[in-house]
Amino acid sequence: MKKSIMALSAALLLGGIASAQKVDFEEYTLDNGMHVILHNDPSAPVVITSVMYHVGAKDENPERTGFAHFFEHLLFEGTENIKRGEWMKTVSSNGGVNNANTSDDRTYYYEVFPSNNLELGLWMESERMLHPVINQIGVDTQNEVVKEEKRTRFDNQPYGNIMKAVKENMFKNHPYRWSPIGSMEHLDAAKLEEFQAFFKKFYVPKNAVLVVAGQIDITQTKEWIKKYFGAIPSGEAVKKQTFVEEPITQTIKATYQDPNIQLPMLVTSYRTPSMKTRDARVLNLISSYLSDGKSSKLYKKIVDQKKMALQIGAVALSQEDYGLYFIYGLPMSPATSADLLKEIDEEILKIQTDLISEKDYQKLQNTFDNQFVNSNASIEGIAENLAKFYMLYGDIKLINSEIELYHSITREEIREVAKKYLNPNQRLILDYVPSTEKAQN
Structure with missing residues (x-):
């Protein structure tokens, strides 16, 4: 019965995609x-x-x-x-x-x-x-x-x-x-x-x-x-500078003191490629799989099951030149930031080693189908997407076709891209900790 309900839900969602204008x-x-x-x-x-x-x-x-x-x-x-x-x-x-x-x-x-x-x-x-x-x-x-x-x-x-x-x-x-x-x-x-x-x-x-x-x-x-x-002077063409970052090859460790907090936070961050690349889209699927909401792998494991954190989440920041994917968590005593990091690394290693299940893969596809429909569900959303795809992606047709790129991503690609970008020697480990200084007024 449960499988039938899931199949029906998927069919209804995919039907919505098929009728998306x-x-x-x-x-x-x-x-x-x-x-x-x-x-x-x-x-x-x-x-x-x-x-x-x-x-x-x-x-x-x-x-x-x-x-x-x-x-x-x-x-x-x-x-x-x-x-x-x-x-x-x-x-x-x-x-x-x-x-x-x-x-x-x-x-x-x-x-x-x-x-x-x-x-x-x-x-x-x-x-x-x-x-x-x-x-x-x-x-x-x-x-x-x-x-x-x-x-x-x-x-x-x-x-x-x-x-x-x-x-x-x-x-x-x-x-x-x-x-x-x-x-x-x-x-x-x-x-x-x-x-x-x-x-x-x-x-x-x-x-x-x-x-x-x-x-x-x-x-x-x-x-x-x-x-x-029509009569506004054209102005000079803006020449964009190119800035290149050297690859991160060893773990960056840093500390930031925040006078407004009482609980320390773990943050681990990976640099990702331009949002225009296929790899960036694969990483979007990975970030959703790991950390998008309470049904994600990290939340279910670390917060729900093991009770090691008050909160865990992530931000996938896609940008024109480079992106960032960072995971954050609030440890719950007796667990520490190091304990959270160990659990995170175990889940990433699973993606790098084994193919995600067909069930999880289909769930990701349904999630991104739903996001695609919602992004064009209002006049405001359509207008901003038209401007964004023209200006930042250089391909306005993506407003209708980008979802096809996500559909073409395979489970094997997910594994290979995780191996390529999400390694311990390619990241920042940030201890975001309380400060004894007073907050600014």
Whole structure:
């Protein structure tokens, strides 16, 4: 009976995949170099206007970290035609919502409006690109906003600096060694002219992709795009630097003291290849198998069965140039961090030695099928995926076909990739421990 229920569940899920709608889109490039992607979905009367810029923390001067994230905030300050403090009011008073986010690799801005306000959304994003007001008042205001964000989300948050501690030990040459939030000292030291120069270099049509998705008239949308974006100067093509990290060949050991915690945490981290590679996708399957939720191998063994940890989990950070896969755990006395590491290593060795079971393999496929459907389940998700696959992967068609790559991965590949990347001499072992120092205010 149990097998029948599982088979039925798998069949229903796979049936959902089979009926998942293909994302249709049209793309073209304006004369100024800005790429445009349009997706018409008449099912709901909403529209998203979004712009992704190919600029993130990795494009910063090592002495001026935090600039890309700072601009995520600064470019809501206002423009020559939208008064300071009026951006959010304009969006909300027209029935919309908006936001932005920054990573190591890109910055993304978007608005979601009722479809009859598409022209307004396009005008606002063109204003952000063409007429932003970057002055000392705005810089000073957002400096305080970012400082508060850093205090709240990182410095005063228990275990809030795990990512910082991992990255600074895993990367020695690549700008991934710092976090997008950056350094407040760097932002304090920066002059207004430096912010203006950063904008002029990166926030230009040639370094951007515009995505419009939702209930749209394609012909009318193209006319408005030409009207509001066509005359924006193209700017200089951004030349991306290449940073190469030497392979990790012996265990890195480090300690980080956090004044906000009482319980030590074990963190072990492995460097992984670019998210564009097949190996990165295989590693995504491995990380899900080992550590994705309470049904994963590590959680069931270490938390449920052996009661050795209060919590165990992992983060698979896929990025444009390199990635990270790190596992963390909170030991429960009398178990220690060393005990947790031993259990983790045993599970990794099993993957490197034996093929995972057909049952576990099918479960992974079902999990990633479900993620694929969910990622394109909303207009917002579709818009960001279209921008991401075009800009960071260089293959926009992956929005429909990436799941086929996961389906083609074999159990034998899972074993071989685990052997290639997840070895004791290729990792960081980080003791994340309490500090006697007081937390920052």
